[in-house]
Amino acid sequence: MRRQVRIPLPDGSSLDATVALPEGTAPAGGWPGAVVVHEIYGVEPDMLRVLDLFAERGYAAVLPDLYSHGSRIGCLARAMHQFSTGKPGQMAADIDVTRQWLADRDDVDGERLGVIGFCLGGGFALAYAAGAPPGVRAASVNYGAVPSDQEELRSACPVVGSYGGRDAGFRSHGRRLREHMRALGIEHDVEEYPAAGHSFMTDGHHPVARLALFPLHHGLVRTAADDAWQRTFAFFDKHVADHGRSS
Numbered sequence: 001m002r003r004q005v006r007i008p009l010p011d012g013s014s015l016d017a018t019v020a021l022p023e024g025t026a027p028a029g030g031w032p033g034a035v036v037v038h039e040i041y042g043v044e045p046d047m048l049r050v051l052d053l054f055a056e057r058g059y060a061a062v063l064p065d066l067y068s069h070g071s072r073i074g075c076l077a078r079a080m081h082q083f084s085t086g087k088p089g090q091m092a093a094d095i096d097v098t099r100q101w102l103a104d105r106d107d108v109d110g111e112r113l114g115v116i117g118f119c120l121g122g123g124f125a126l127a128y129a130a131g132a133p134p135g136v137r138a139a140s141v142n143y144g145a146v147p148s149d150q151e152e153l154r155s156a157c158p159v160v161g162s163y164g165g166r167d168a169g170f171r172s173h174g175r176r177l178r179e180h181m182r183a184l185g186i187e188h189d190v191e192e193y194p195a196a197g198h199s200f201m202t203d204g205h206h207p208v209a210r211l212a213l214f215p216l217h218h219g220l221v222r223t224a225a226d227d228a229w230q231r232t233f234a235f236f237d238k239h240v241a242d243h244g245r246s247s
Contacts, residue, residue: 002051007064007101015094016068017101018043020051022058026107032241033108035099036063037121037128039199043067046202050116057233058241060108064098066091095128103135114240116140116232119199122161126177130156138239140232143198146173150180158187160235162228164196166217189235193224201225 001021006014022031034054038047043065054061069090095115103110113135117125122144129139132155141161147153159181163174174192181188193200197217204220 001055002048005062007098009069009094009097013069015098016043016065017062017098018048018051018065019060019062019102020055021060021107022055026060030105030107030109030112031058031060032112032114032236032243033102033105033110034059034061034113034236034240035095035102035115036061037095037115037117037125038063038066039119039121039202039204041204044204046204047118050118050202053229057237059114059236060102060105062098062102064094066094069094091124092128092131095124096133099133099136111135112137112240112243114138114140114236116142117144118142118202119144126153126156126159129159130154132157137243138236140236141177142201142228143167143170144173145170146177146180148176150183153180153186154184156181156184156186158235158239159190160188160232161190162201162224162231163190163192164198164200164217164221164224165192165194166197167200169216170198187239189231191228191231193221193228196221196224201228 002018005017005019007017008014036050047063051061051063102108115125115129115136122141125139126141126144130153136157138158143163161177163171165171178190199218200221
């Protein structure tokens with residue numbers, strides 16, 4: 001079940017967010033958790049559906065509206081600048097406050113967390129995970145930007161990533177991510193889907209993007225999406241949900 005929440009920020013403002021919890025009572029120790037970082041389009045129905053997928057899988061999931069910290073136009077401009085420079089800044093800080101809010105819940109195990117992002121959010125999720133945040137055991141990076149300097153990712157947790165072979169803007173980032181993870185010896189599962197383009201994992205309806213971003217071949221590709229989600233959850237179940245259970 002989803003519900004709206006407000007997450008307090010250090011500057012006295014707050015983030016709008018949506019949280020989805022699994023059905024029933026939380027197990028002893030709490031549910032594993034996931035922070036979902038939205039696409040450039042913001043909190044759209046397809047991003048909310050991602051929350052549902054995690055809740056159905058047994059995760060407590062939260063989706064912060066990163067554009068709610070200030071004016072939407074200002075936040076979008078700031079996000080694009082941070083995205084282009086590779087320095088998440090305020091966005092990373094807001095993601096971290098969201099992680100802490102989730103970890104502090106009585107029904108969540110703050111030592112079993114993951115972060116997943118898409119498009120703009122994919123790049124932010126990777127940059128955030130590279131800072132070794134407490135309790136974050138895996139990151140899912142989907143058609144997101146990857147830094148050229150592999151040293152920026154040296155402290156990253158295990159990474160699962162999915163990219164489209166027809167996505168002219170980001171397919172090279174998927175290959176770069178795989179190369180960086182191999183060179184750094186970080187466990188990873190990065191896949192490129194030849195028939196898919198940008199935003200292929202979610203059923204978004206963004207007609208302007210379909211027209212303006214044609215080099216990205218934007219849109220859902222069901223077979224690729226199904227496989228990408230299977231890989232993502234298998235990776236999260238191993239590194240996040242099952243983390244520490246054997247001990």
